[in-house]
Amino acid sequence: MNIDEQVQYLMQGTDYGDDHLKKSMETELRERLIIADREKRPLRVYTGYDPTKADLHLGHTVTMRKMRQFQELGHEVVFLIGNFTSLIGDPSDKNILRPQMTPAEVEENARTYAEQAFVILDPEKTIIRYNNEWLSKLSFAELIKISSNFTIQQLLSRENFKLRWEKGDAVYLHETFYSIMQGYDAYALKADVQIGGTDQLFNIVTAARKIMTYLGSKPNVAIILGLLPGTDGVEKMSKSLGNHIPINTDAGDMYGKVMSIPDSAMPSYMRLVTRWTPPEIKTLEDGMANGTIHPRDAKMRLSFEITSSFYTDSEAENAQQNFIHTFQKKEVPSEMKAFPFLSDQKLVDVLVAAGLAESKGEARRLIEQKGVKLDGVVLSDPMAVLPAPGVLQSGKRRFIRLV
Numbered sequence: 033m034n035i036d037e038q039v040q041y042l043m044q045g046t047d048y049g050d051d052h053l054k055k056s057m058e059t060e061l062r063e064r065l066i067i068a069d070r071e072k073r074p075l076r077v078y079t080g081y082d083p084t085k086a087d088l089h090l091g092h093t094v095t096m097r098k099m100r101q102f103q104e105l106g107h108e109v110v111f112l113i114g115n116f117t118s119l120i121g122d123p124s125d126k127n128i129l130r131p132q133m134t135p136a137e138v139e140e141n142a143r144t145y146a147e148q149a150f151v152i153l154d155p156e157k158t159i160i161r162y163n164n165e166w167l168s169k170l171s172f173a174e175l176i177k178i179s180s181n182f183t184i185q186q187l188l189s190r191e192n193f194k195l196r197w198e199k200g201d202a203v204y205l206h207e208t209f210y211s212i213m214q215g216y217d218a219y220a221l222k223a224d225v226q227i228g229g230t231d232q233l234f235n236i237v238t239a240a241r242k243i244m245t246y247l248g249s250k251p252n253v254a255i256i257l258g259l260l261p262g263t264d265g266v267e268k269m270s271k272s273l274g275n276h277i278p279i280n281t282d283a284g285d286m287y288g289k290v291m292s293i294p295d296s297a298m299p300s301y302m303r304l305v306t307r308w309t310p311p312e313i314k315t316l317e318d319g320m321a322n323g324t325i326h327p328r329d330a331k332m333r334l335s336f337e338i339t340s341s342f343y344t345d346s347e348a349e350n351a352q353q354n355f356i357h358t359f360q361k362k363e364v365p366s367e368m369k370a371f372p373f374l375s376d377q378k379l380v381d382v383l384v385a386a387g388l389a390e391s392k393g394e395a396r397r398l399i400e401q402k403g404v405k406l407d408g409v410v411l412s413d414p415m416a417v418l419p420a421p422g423v424l425q426s427g428k429r430r431f432i433r434l435v
Contacts, residue, residue: 083141091269215243287351288429388426
């Protein structure tokens with residue numbers, strides 16, 4: 033790719049909420065790429081992740097996918113684990129106080145983050161750092177100096193703080209430190225580029241760039257990406273809302289969940305969680321617009337692309353064929369996992385143990401919604417003992433064979 037093609041590729045999926053800011057960041061990115069090419073050196077690019085939960089979903093991978101694009105173009109990527117910032121908790125997307133985590137909880141969650149991230153990132157080209165390396169060593173005097181760059185008005189004008197303030201809910205002092213800490217991360221890493229979602233706009237564009245300038249560094253380029261909608265196509269993907277697509281699932285479940293998104297959400301998924309380039313996306317969208325590509329076929333291509341990026345092409349192909357047989361031809365999939373049948377097993381326990389539901393609460397909801405069947409017969413009592421072996425179905429896409 034030439035420089036203009038690289039800029040178009042790397043700016044794909046960005047959302048600044050302000051055209052002037054977007055153009056400014058695009059210009060800065062182009063300048064950095066030109067200088068890096070002239071000096072024959074890679075840009076240093078990073079994203080920070082606070083390990084607040086052990087399992088990641090597709091929405092978490094948006095920034096990882098962007099880092100992978102930088103890797104493909106030969107740049108240096110730092111995967112920063114916020115084991116110090118996690119002790120405070122990022123308030124950016126929360127309208128309530130985020131619970132503070134213990135060091136033990138952070139360590140446990142951080143253990144799985146890199147492993148899951150390496151499904152997307154090239155492990156041999158990824159540098160892993162932890163921000164307690166420098167944040168734990170900041171003195172109180174240094175913190176006061178850095179904090180002098182910000183006003184209380186700036187911090188309280190942020191939407192999440194503002195809403196809590198207006199409702200009379202507490203806004204704690206330690207929460208205001210988070211932006212400062214993240215800004216110092218960028219300075220400590222000597223980053224050229226920082227990637228984050230729209231919920232990180234203040235932390236990256238305002239805090240990090242201001243702190244880097246104050247401390248004598250060139251401010252990094254902010255790549256701000258849109259937030260991936262969940263399977264409902266409306267709300268931000270979230271495990272708590274039940275509209276998420278987990279990474280630690282199987283190919284069939286991932287393929288089926290992507291197929292369930294509304295057509296209106298396809299552009300976001302194409303730009304945020306695929307390996308497709310802008311010309312490839314344009315070809316697909318033009319085809320849907322002029323009627324040469326049916327939206328169902330486009331969604332099948334999208335589902336295959338996303339699934340094959342986490343699993344093998346063969347697994348994605350099997351998932352696609354099973355989807356066609358199960359939903360388009362109304363057949364039970366020919367291949368499914370086997371699970372041992374025991375005569376004293378209760379339905380709710382089997383659903384959780386077999387991975388057909390993530391919790392007993394979810395299992396009960398599925399049963400109440402008549403979404404659980406044994407050999408095509410609806411099961412309505414969560415505490416009932418399963419009567420016999422057979423094909424157990426949970427929701428529209430999950431099957432196991434009780435043997």
